[in-house]
Amino acid sequence: MDEERYAEARAKCHDALELSQRLFHGDHAAIAHSLHNLACSVDGLGDPENALPLYGDALRMRQRLFPGDHAFVATSLNNLASCLKSLGRFEEALNSFEASLAMRERLHNGEHPEIAAALNNLADCLDGLGRYDDALAVHQRALEMFSRLHRGDHPAVATSMNNVAHCLMRVDRFEDALPILEAALQMEQRLFSGDHAAVAAGMINLARCNQKLGRREALPQFEAALDMLRRLYPADHPEVAVGCMNLAGCLKANGKPSEALPLFRAALEMRQRLFKGGHPGIASSMDGLASCLRSLGRFTEALPLFESALDMPRRTYAGDHSEIASSLNNVGYCLEQLEDLDDALAKYREAVGIWERVLPGDHRDITTARSNMARCLFRLERYAEALPEFLEVHRALESRADSQVATRRRVLESLIKLFEAWETAEPNRGHAESAADWQEKLDALGDEVPASSLLP
Numbered sequence: 001m002d003e004e005r006y007a008e009a010r011a012k013c014h015d016a017l018e019l020s021q022r023l024f025h026g027d028h029a030a031i032a033h034s035l036h037n038l039a040c041s042v043d044g045l046g047d048p049e050n051a052l053p054l055y056g057d058a059l060r061m062r063q064r065l066f067p068g069d070h071a072f073v074a075t076s077l078n079n080l081a082s083c084l085k086s087l088g089r090f091e092e093a094l095n096s097f098e099a100s101l102a103m104r105e106r107l108h109n110g111e112h113p114e115i116a117a118a119l120n121n122l123a124d125c126l127d128g129l130g131r132y133d134d135a136l137a138v139h140q141r142a143l144e145m146f147s148r149l150h151r152g153d154h155p156a157v158a159t160s161m162n163n164v165a166h167c168l169m170r171v172d173r174f175e176d177a178l179p180i181l182e183a184a185l186q187m188e189q190r191l192f193s194g195d196h197a198a199v200a201a202g203m204i205n206l207a208r209c210n211q212k213l214g215r216r217e218a219l220p221q222f223e224a225a226l227d228m229l230r231r232l233y234p235a236d237h238p239e240v241a242v243g244c245m246n247l248a249g250c251l252k253a254n255g256k257p258s259e260a261l262p263l264f265r266a267a268l269e270m271r272q273r274l275f276k277g278g279h280p281g282i283a284s285s286m287d288g289l290a291s292c293l294r295s296l297g298r299f300t301e302a303l304p305l306f307e308s309a310l311d312m313p314r315r316t317y318a319g320d321h322s323e324i325a326s327s328l329n330n331v332g333y334c335l336e337q338l339e340d341l342d343d344a345l346a347k348y349r350e351a352v353g354i355w356e357r358v359l360p361g362d363h364r365d366i367t368t369a370r371s372n373m374a375r376c377l378f379r380l381e382r383y384a385e386a387l388p389e390f391l392e393v394h395r396a397l398e399s400r401a402d403s404q405v406a407t408r409r410r411v412l413e414s415l416i417k418l419f420e421a422w423e424t425a426e427p428n429r430g431h432a433e434s435a436a437d438w439q440e441k442l443d444a445l446g447d448e449v450p451a452s453s454l455l456p
Contacts, residue, residue, distance in 0.1 A: 010041035032061040046279045048086045055080040074103040088321030090129045097122040116145040130363040136167040158187045162205050174212045181206040200228045222247040241267045257295040264289040278312035299337045306331045325354035329369045341380050348373035362396040383422040412442040
C-alpha cells in the first residue's frame with residue numbers, strides 16, 4: 001500500500017539524514033539532499049505540516065551551498081511551494097512557484113520541459129487563489145510549450161490539455177472544455193493500449209464535463225472508468241476509491257442517491273483501510289457520504305459525518321484553510337435543516353470569515369456561504385442583519401462575468417421575500433416599496449429561467 005511504502009521510505013530517509021549529519025559537519029549537499037527526501041516522504045504520508053520545516057531547511061541549505069541559480073534550489077522552491085499550497089497558504093506558495101519558474105527560465109535557454117512543468121504548477125496555485133483567468137492563460141502557455149517540445153502524442157501534452165479544460169470548467173465554459181477533453185482522451189488511448197491509469201483518468205475528466213452539461217454519456221463513462229480501475233487495481237487502491245466517489249456523485253446528481261449511497265460507503269471504507277489518521281481522502285469520503293445522506297433527508301445521520309469531516313482538516317491545517325471553510329458550510333447547512341439555526345449561523349459566519357481571508361473577495365465559495373448565512377438570518381427573522389448580506393451577494397454576482405442568470409434571479413427573489421416578510425413584521429416603514437423596487441429588477445432580468453428563491 002502507498003502509505004506503507006511512504007512510511008518505509010520515511011524511515012530510510014531519516015536514517016540517511018542521520019548518517020549524513022554524522023559524516024559531514026555544517027552545510028553539505030548530502031545533508032540537504034537527505035532533508036529534502038525526508039520532507040517528500042513525510043509529505044507523501046499526508047503530513048504537510050511536519051514536512052514544511054524540512055523543506056524549508058533543505059531550501060536554505062541549498063541556497064547557501066549554491067549561490068545564484070541552481071537546479072536543486074529551483075526544485076526545493078517548487079516543492080516548498082507545493083507543500084504551502086496543500087496547507088492552504090496560497091499567497092506564500094505563489095511567491096515560491098514564481099521564484100522557481102523564474103530560476104528555471106534563467107537556467108534553460110528557450111523552451112524546456114521543466115519550464116512547462118513549472119508553468120503548470122504556477123497555474124494550479126493561481127486556480128487555488130480563484131484567479132481562474134490567470135490560471136487559464138498560464139496553463140495555455142504550458143500546453144503550447146509542451147506541444148512544441150513533443151511533436152505528436154505525448155503524456156505531458158495530454159496532461160496539459162486536461163489542465164486547460166479543467167480551468168475552462170472552473171468558469172463554467174463546459175462547451176469549450178468538452179472537445180479538449182475528448183482530444184486528450186483520444187491521445188491517451190493512442191499512447192496507452194488497453195487498460196491504463198491515464199486512460200481511466202481521462203475518462204473521468206470527460207465524464208465530469210458531460211455531467212456538468214447534463215449529458216447522458218456521463219454515467220456510462222464513470223462506470224467504464226471505475227471498471228477499468230478495478231481491473232488495474234484488484235485490491236484496495238486510492239484510484240478505485242476516487243472512481244467510486246465519482247460514480248456515486250453522478251448517481252446522486254441524477255436523482256439516484258439510494259444507488260449512490262453504497263458506493264460512497266465503499267469509498268470511505270476503502271480509504272479508511274488505505275490511510276490512517278486524518279487523511280484528506282477520508283475526510284472527502286465522509287463528506288461525500290454525508291452529502292448523500294443529506295440528499296435522502298437523513299440529516300441526523302449526516303451531521304456526525306460532516307462534523308468528523310470538519311475535525312480532520314482542523315487537525316491537519318494550522319490556521320485558515322479552504323477545506324475547513326467548506327466543511328463548516330456543510331455542517332451549518334445540516335444544522336439548519338435540523339432547525340438548529342443559531343448554531344448553523346455560527347458555522348456559516350466562520351466559513352465566510354475563513355474564505356474571505358484565503359480567497360479573492362468575489363469568489364463563488366464566499367458568495368455561497370454568505371447566501372446561506374443570509375438565509376439563516378432571514379429564518380431567524382433578523383431582517384436588518386440579513387439585508388446587507390443579501391445585498392453583498394447581489395453585488396458580487398453582478399460583478400462576476402461568470403455568474404449564472406438563474407443564480408442572480410434567485411437572489412433577487414430572495415430580496416423580494418425578505419422585504420415582504422419585513423413589511424409584515426414592521427408595516428408602513430417602506431419595506432413594501434423596497435420589495436416592489438426589487439421586483440422591477442427581477443422583471444427586467446427577463447424570463448430565461450424560472451425564479452427560485454434562496455429562501456424557504
